[in-house]
Amino acid sequence: MNRLLTLTAVSLYAFLHLPLLVLCAFSLNRSRFTVWEGFSLDWYRAALGDGQLMEAALNSVVVAVGATLISTAIGTLCAYGLWKRESRAFTLPLSLTLATPEIVTGVSLLAFFQWAFRYLHMQLGMHTVVLAHVSFSIAFVVMVVLARLRTFDRSLEEAALDLGATEWQAFGRVTLPNLMPGVIAAALLAFTISFDDYVITSMVAGVDSETLPMALYAMARRGANPAVNAVSTVMVVGLGALILVSERLRKR
Amino acid sequence: MRGLRELCLAPAAAVLAALFAAPMGILAAYSLMTRGAYGGVATPFTLEGWRRMADALYVAVLIKSFVVAGISTALCVLLGFPLALFIARAGARKNLYLALVMLPFWTSFLIRTYAWMFLLRDTGLVNTVLLGLGLIHEPLPLLYNWGAVILGLVYGYLPFVVLPLYASLERQDPALEETAADLGARPVETLFRVTIPLCAPGLRAGAMLVFIPCLGAYLTPDLLGGGKTILMGTLIQNQFSSARDWPFGSALSLGLMALVTALLWMQARRKGETLP
């Protein structure tokens, strides 16, 4: 049984990482096309030397980290509140944010921002992108954390209360630590969808907030450009290394 | 108990009111207006956008979208469950394995889709390998069909089912399964009688996180399906781009959302519990 499980998991990892290997390989291809011509690092040079691209990458990280922190905090609290007592006033709109096609979220948020900013004398920018990302990732966070909470034994928290803990203490010392794996999973999901979003971001981005998916989209759509593969590879290797290091540090 | 719960819900309420309810209000207003000639909306108010939805052409598109989303969701759950179980049982390495699931998604989705196009096309990797091994003599038509669309959706949404499943499986005490085994249950029995029922909340959340966004998915089906078919997401996208019919696009998306609401409500009624 266990061996079968491992085998399945390994093949699923292969499935997930196959396209990654392909784009990695083509980032090292001399040709501009998806036909192998020989090894070259030119695309990395082109990508790293492109100031605007690097700025877009930085923007993306800033937006994704900001949106992840905000939506994970708000979403976790919301899930906890809902776990205490369900409320359709929350679960329904949350599910509906999932059911909204991206373009519709984009257009309606753009209309809302443009309307509100006319009175506030503000313009679209990083803040609108972060807000938009919070709005669509919060439902993911709530669902993942709630899935975790529903397997959590209520009596643990009640025991803490019986032993004289305040509500806050019970939440902070008993429930939250137990929730952590769910919170981490939710944060990972929020970060990923924020980091990868193109359709909504391109609608609500202002003049100073081009993100990496927007830059890559522009480069790729009108003529595949292996520099795009190079950037993606650097991003994946960089973030992968970051996770490895943080895992190591955590274990110490 | 009341104070803490309300306090916990307040920020989410603020976000939902400002960034969901208000934009949706604007959208509802759009759906009742007349199309501007080049996008945007104009007066007078009309119900035409809603009326046009009943057209058999658009109903067929909707049904097709439900079927595709349903198949993709089923496959995602089928594949996601063993992966989540594996990660949940990985002990100290579980966060690392979890991150490995997400890693491919930190590249741009367009680039991933292009990579799949390269893998699946006639002169692509899969066909080249199969031809080289002598297993086939003609390249298989792997790209630009329903299979490719569903493959793309399953690939793109697999993490969405793995994460909530992991979150609920990770809690499970392995001792429960050991007990079941000690009591003479076969592994399969343990799986269906113990493991799966205990992670039902995660299973349900995961299925929803896949099914609902799949209904409105747009670029993946378009690129991997070769634009030869049309699903809800593309239909709505078209209204806001080339067709320049924002009222109809707004009505279509609100209609889709109403349908999802009805489904969720029915499911909740049947199960005798609230959402999600």
Add this chain to the structure above:
Amino acid sequence: MTRRRILFLMGVAGPAGCSRRNRLRLNVLNWPTYIDGGALARFEAETGIGVRQATYESNEEMLARVMTGNSGWDVVFPSNYFIPPMREMGLLARLDRSRLRNLSYLDERFQAPGWDGGLEWCAPFVWGGAGILFDGRVRPAPTGWRDLWDGRYRGRMTMLDDSGEVLGAALKILGHSLNSTSESELRGAYELALRQKPLLRAYLNAEVRDQVVAGDVLAAQSWATTAQQAMDAAPHLGFAYPREGFSLYADCAAVLRESRRGELAHRFIDYILRPEIAAGLVEKARTATANAGARALLGAKAAGLPALYPDAETLERGEWFAPMPAGAQRLRDRLWTELKSA
């Protein structure tokens, strides 16, 4: 570079963009690949004006982003058939021709174009058309849209994923204008397109390029610029402007009325109209310049590419896209949805 980074980080930490306020800045919303970073850097070095450029995928997307008039963008590049509607919507600022001396370098055809006879609202920048990109090893080579209805490319042929172009090609076969608004003509075009669908591998835009180069696809309806990029890589490919007629478009620089940096915008447009700059830009983007001065500077080889610069006789068969009235647009979209669903 490091200083820019630090400034940028401060810009992120503080209210967005504060640290840049005192520098001259221009915000340009453009199609991808038209203007590369090198040309922008040179402009900044010459004038001290920094340019922030972002890109859009379709005219409709650009319009949605600037429609309310408080978007923050200064210069946009609408296609010719979007100039009249944007002007009517009051989104464009009138150009000051005295500040655009390089307008005189424009090709004669673009000095008084149909969509803006006096060049009061826009400066044509690049142009192109749609035709057939084909694998020359399959004989006979196609010469008209009709050939894409022929069984010889069955399953190895694509059309553009664009209702205007697909219906346009069918309308041309039937001898109508590609801007037709007549219901019966459009229905006829739809019937024709429906008959072609089983022969097609897919409806693809720029993505088709790699597959034509690799040999998966043998014939494709394609824009000239995509075709030229493919032909650069694979000499066995050819490009034909169909005998029945074909579509033409021109992307033009225009200043938004909301812009408070009109003067900088004019300096920027005059800069990209300068022959040596315009020549450098189209050489990289593999597209056709509307600038006769620039074309003269391109080498004989680049200026004589038949896909980018068809001869006068071929051009006669081309037809410019025109603004589409709402009713006809709705019918076209319905037919397109029907075609895709079939």
